[in-house]
């Protein structure tokens with residue numbers, strides 16, 4: 001942002017930082033939205049797989065309980081020692097019948113005629129549910145049946161797919177929310193910028209300048225410091241436009257803005273007052289110092305190249321600011337001096353006679 005960078009950016013930052021300013025509020029809303037999205041993604045990542053797994057586990061638990069109840073009413077178990085004895089034979093049998101099951105047999109249950117009713121095993125390394133059912137024979141407890149329900153690969157895969165789909169949905173929501181939000185924020189920032197700046201030179205406009213001036217005048221009166229305003233105007237700018245075109249005239253305005261900005265102190269503020277007129281608010285500057293500064297500025301512009309082959313000159317009017325002066329009042333006085341500079345031949349610096 002050229003021209004009075006330190007001051008103009010300072011002013012904008014100061015009051016947009018507040019929540020009461022639309023830009024500050026937007027920034028806060030945007031940051032809140034991003035924080036919420038990140039939180040939601042983290043929370044769902046953390047909970048989602050667990051949630052899906054629990055859902056399937058709950059389903060399996062119901063099945064396993066039904067099965068355990070069913071078994072406990074009907075079966076008679078042998079003593080665990082004899083199960084061990086039978087285990088190898090049954091495991092071989094099961095393995096032969098269902099080789100894809102990868103079961104390692106742990107417990108077997110027989111009926112009163114010695115027929116196998118249940119063989120319970122588990123896949124190593126897979127998440128599983130463990131249920132215990134008491135085995136009874138005519139009301140007498142004869143042992144415990146442990147049923148392990150493993151989560152088969154399909155269930156695990158489904159839980160995983162559910163988790164990934166949930167996450168992708170969240171990311172999509174985040175992206176679809178984030179991009180329009182970012183575009184909206186950028187356009188709002190641009191609107192806020194244009195409310196205070198001139199779009200061609202990006203200098204502060206009159207309204208923003210009034211706020212800077214009010215601040216500087218209050219500070220000057222409190223600390224009894226001098227404050228001056230300078231107004232300058234490009235000489236024969238209409239002729240420049242007519243000779244080189246309006247586009248080139250715009251380039252001259254931008255180049256002049258950059259050149260003058262380099263000459264300013266950090267505490268000075270350069271304002272585009274309108275057309276080819278600019279105002280400088282110069283704190284801590286007596287009118288004598290302002291005249292010296294104006295002379296330096298005038299010479300610098302005359303000596304520089306600002307986008308057209310011929311020299312461009314400016315005329316400057318200067319006025320001190322009194323405690324009760326509004327910015328327009330101080331600028332009006334400086335403008336009278338500028339008018340005299342024009343009448344006296346242009347490319348000159350004049351100070352206000354009154355004030």
Ligand SMILES: Nc1nc2c(ncn2[C@@H]2O[C@H](COP(=O)(O)OP(=O)(O)OP(=O)(O)O)[C@@H](O)[C@H]2O)c(=O)[nH]1
Nearest residue numbers: 233234235236237238239241246249250275276342
């Ligand atoms: N290119 C361009 N020209 C502008 C802009 N704003 C104002 N002007 C032109 O500036 C010219 C000002 O002309 P005048 O007010 O007659 O002043 P001047 O020709 O500079 O003459 P003096 O001020 O008396 O030296 C007009 O032709 C406006 O059209 C702008 O943003 N861009």
